[in-house]
Amino acid sequence: MNVAVFGAGYVGLVTGAVLADLGHQVMLVEVDQDKIAQIRDGIPPIYEAGLAPLLRRVRDRAALEITDQPLVAVAEAEVVFIAVGTPPLPNGDADLRYVKAAALAIGRGLDGHHRRVIVNKATVPIGSANLVEVWIADGYREVHGEEPPAAWYTVASNPEFLREGSAVADTLYPDRIVLGADVPWAFTVLRELYRPIIEQSFEAPLETPRPRGLTQVPVMETGRVSAEMIKYAANAFLATKISFANEIANICERVGADVGEVMYGIGLDSRIGTRFLQAGVGWGGSCFGKDLSALVFTSREYGYVPEILEATAAVNARQRQRVVSLLQEELKPIHGRRVTIWGLAFKPGTDDLRDAPALTVIEALLRLGVRVTAYDPVAAENCRRQHPDWPLTYAPDPLAAAEGAEAVVLMTEWPQVREVDLERLAAVMRRPVLIDGRNVFDPAAARRAGFAYHSIGR
Structure with a gap:
């Protein structure tokens, strides 16, 4: 099929690249020119396991293209995914400005050459499928001065269930595919689109092997509101x-x-x-x-x-503050102390810093006048770029980060951190305090190495 995907972020890029690798012709729509240039060169703008070889493969076959011209992408597409960002507003609601912009652009490019399924792939508030329908009609009306024929398109909900760090595997081998639609033909189109995944009939990529025993992926068909709620x-x-x-x-x-x-x-x-x-x-x-x-x-x-x-x-917010409280207790007074943070990304396997617990802790420590050194094997550059005003020192490895530190705080359980020898760690630190925020180390071993050791719930 011909597929258009609005948004080349985590969801859009991975979805588009996987569909292209399965035999569809995919065009991504993106406004960020740096991201466009990287993807055209076959370079993922995000760190995600298995994505780089996948992107190079589909680029070399010309199965995946990218453009900043929405009308070009919509013209031939039978399925159009909206996979743009929906960041939170201060009141907790989702910001739908990018969804609206995509829907208006789709409406401007709508025609009667073939029916289209417009798919909400991004996580959107309940009832957003109705809004997208209205915005598509608004876009069409801008160009033609009348309502688009209802038979030309339908809006469906197909929520993603991707985990960062394993997004390619989660797309190829999902626990389930949820399809929400109000017309039967939308289910038919989307089942055909996903048929290689549903039947597991594709040859598994070497870099992302198929889980043992997986032969069929369950599909759930439901209404649009229920799909959004799921x-x-x-x-x-x-x-x-x-x-x-x-x-x-x-x-x-x-x-x-x-x-x-x-x-x-x-x-x-x-x-x-x-x-x-x-x-x-x-x-x-x-x-x-x-x-x-x-x-x-x-x-x-x-x-x-x-x-x-x-x-x-509330419990989640309190856990982050607990790390700061432990440091205040061990290092009192904490002002002017040297603290090392191991891990910046919110989880291993990604360079994503959005709502990362480590950043909350670092921000609190900087306010307290603490001198912070950070280590992350993947996300350090992102942090440097996103927080250029933070007086952080970045280190190339865990032991270098801990040299001269009065406390080490483990925030992200990267393999490089798990493998650290505790006796060597204690030897390079000025004061052996270890706050294990992910319960990685054995408490008895840490204490034998001379640490004042704190973990969570042990």
Whole structure:
């Protein structure tokens, strides 16, 4: 099929590249000229496992193109994805200005040569499919002065469930595909688009091998509003699991239990499961906080107070402050101390700094007059570019970052950090204080190495 994708960020670029590799002809629509130039050169503008060889492959076959001209992309497209950013507004609602701009552009390029399915791929507030329909009609009316024929297009919801760091694998081998539409022919088109993934009939890329035993991907067909709600509910539940684990961790510390063992014990219950029960400094990234805020905002719009969701966000915010409190206790007075931060990205495997817990901690430490050295194998350059005014020192490896430090704080569990020898670490530090925000190290081993060691819930 001919496919257009508005937005070449995490979702749009990965979705477009995977569809192109599966045999579709894809055109990305992007306004950022630097991003356009990089993608044309086959260079991913984001760090994502498996994306670089995938992008080079589809570029060499001319299966993926990129343009800043929306009408060119819409002209031939049978399926048009809207995968632009929906950043949070100060009140918690999602900012739909980029979605609106894409929908207006699609409307301006609409014609009756063939039917089109317009797909909301970005996470958008409940009811956004209706808004996109209205905005598409507005764009068409700008050009033609009349309403577009209803038979020419339909708007569908197909939420993404990608994890940064494994977005290519999650696109090729999803747990499920959710399709939300109000007309039967939209389901037919989207099932055909995704048929290689549904049937797992493609040859798996060497860099992203197929999980053992995967032969079929379940597809759920539902209405548009339910599809939109599924995305928000999924992220809200995962965020709640993590905050629940952190709430239990804080109780464990007070009663003398080990949260790792407690979470393993409850995770063996098939009704609960072991995933997303790791205690630590909390979740971050572009999805959980934004989606949680948007769902709370929508709930309150309709007169309902979602107390569990609000508590989930509050517990997460408190976990970040706990790191600062531990440092204040160990290094009092903390002003002028030297602290090393291991990890800037919100999770390993990505260079994404959006809502990263490490940045919240760094900002608090800088306000307290702390001298901060940071190490991250991938995200350091992003941090330098996004926060040029921060007086940070960046180090090339974990031990270099810790040299002369009075405390090390582990915020992102990169493999390079996990492999650090604790005795060597203690030897290069001025004062051996280790705050393990991800419960990576064995407490007994850390204390044998001479550390004043703190983890979360152990």
